[in-house]
Amino acid sequence: MRFAEVVGHEHAKDVLLRAATRDRVPHAFLFAGPEGVGKRRMALAFLSYLVCQDRGDGDSCGQCRSCRMVDAGTFADLAVLAPEKGVIKIDNVREATPRLQFEPLVGPWKCLLIDDAHAMTLEAANAALKTLEEPPSRTLFVLVTANPDVLPRTVVSRCVSLHFGSLPTTEVAALVARERGISVAEATDAAALSRGRPGRALRLLDSPLLAERRAFIATFLELADKGPDERLKFSDDVASSKEDAADTAILLESLLQDVLLVAAGRPDAELCNRDMAGPIRTFAEQVGVEGAIAAATAWLDGDALRRYHPDARAAMDRVLLGFR
Numbered sequence: 001m002r003f004a005e006v007v008g009h010e011h012a013k014d015v016l017l018r019a020a021t022r023d024r025v026p027h028a029f030l031f032a033g034p035e036g037v038g039k040r041r042m043a044l045a046f047l048s049y050l051v052c053q054d055r056g057d058g059d060s061c062g063q064c065r066s067c068r069m070v071d072a073g074t075f076a077d078l079a080v081l082a083p084e085k086g087v088i089k090i091d092n093v094r095e096a097t098p099r100l101q102f103e104p105l106v107g108p109w110k111c112l113l114i115d116d117a118h119a120m121t122l123e124a125a126n127a128a129l130k131t132l133e134e135p136p137s138r139t140l141f142v143l144v145t146a147n148p149d150v151l152p153r154t155v156v157s158r159c160v161s162l163h164f165g166s167l168p169t170t171e172v173a174a175l176v177a178r179e180r181g182i183s184v185a186e187a188t189d190a191a192a193l194s195r196g197r198p199g200r201a202l203r204l205l206d207s208p209l210l211a212e213r214r215a216f217i218a219t220f221l222e223l224a225d226k227g228p229d230e231r232l233k234f235s236d237d238v239a240s241s242k243e244d245a246a247d248t249a250i251l252l253e254s255l256l257q258d259v260l261l262v263a264a265g266r267p268d269a270e271l272c273n274r275d276m277a278g279p280i281r282t283f284a285e286q287v288g289v290e291g292a293i294a295a296a297t298a299w300l301d302g303d304a305l306r307r308y309h310p311d312a313r314a315a316m317d318r319v320l321l322g323f324r
């Protein structure tokens with residue numbers, strides 16, 4: 001992974017490059033920002049830069065053995081911890097950390113990447129903290145998370161934090177088009193729905209939900225006229241469908257945002273689902289500003305709760321009962 005393949009996040013890139021060029025790399029970074037914006041890519045681009053055998057001015061070569069191994073996920077001095085069934089347990093941390101004490105096999109750096117670091121249990125975080133307090137030399141820790149507030153402060157304070165924000169839709173569309181070999185026009189729907197997150201846009205392209213987007217939105221908007229029973233039935237249907245709840249959540253979030261924008265008097269051009277602007281306006285008029293805010297607030301509350309308990313259906317129920 002080269003820095004050139006990471007779109008945006010110029011500030012983070014700058015900080016990392018300077019640290020590497022001056023050989024003053026902090027031993028732990030916390031990459032915080034929404035899921036799918038490119039945090040993990042940046043971590044791999046940074047590691048590639050550190051271990052590249054032929055690095056140029058400001059980027060790794062992408063061709064040497066080390067670069068190719070990082071890309072293939074076979075770089076021996078890189079350990080990746082990620083949640084299994086939503087959790088990173090203390091045993092996972094204990095298994096990953098001893099090898100950091102040894103000399104690097106390929107070198108000159110070893111790296112422990114903790115993906116979705118907020119999924120660490122408190123015991124796991126404490127075990128990680130021990131290693132962070134006495135880091136083996138030439139070891140880089142990168143903690144990647146969308147929810148840094150869930151991590152213990154003791155862990156966060158050991159890391160240099162870099163914030164990753166959302167990207168402009170045009171940049172997301174360009175990246176997705178390039179990676180998938182499709183036209184920018186074909187990438188636009190997914191890019192608009194991704195709300196500035198290329199990872200989400202790529203995921204949406206693979207989901208059957210993108211094709212069903214208009215039908216999903218139309219059915220949802222019709223619920224403004226319906227009673228609680230029918231609304232909850234919609235929630236049941238969505239929860240029992242084979243589509244991933246996370247994909248449905250993306251659609252619902254984009255729609256609620258659009259309803260709020262319309263209720264606030266914003267023009268159609270700002271909507272994620274521009275092609276559905278008419279029905280969205282009708283819905284916003286039916287539920288009113290208060291109803292739109294109530295539904296969006298219910299979603300945000302549910303979204304905050306999901307960090308601790310993943311239950312998309314409960315969040316959706318609250319949204320559906322939130323508007324009159």
Ligand SMILES: [Zn+2]
Nearest residue numbers: 052061064067
């Ligand atoms: Zn290289």
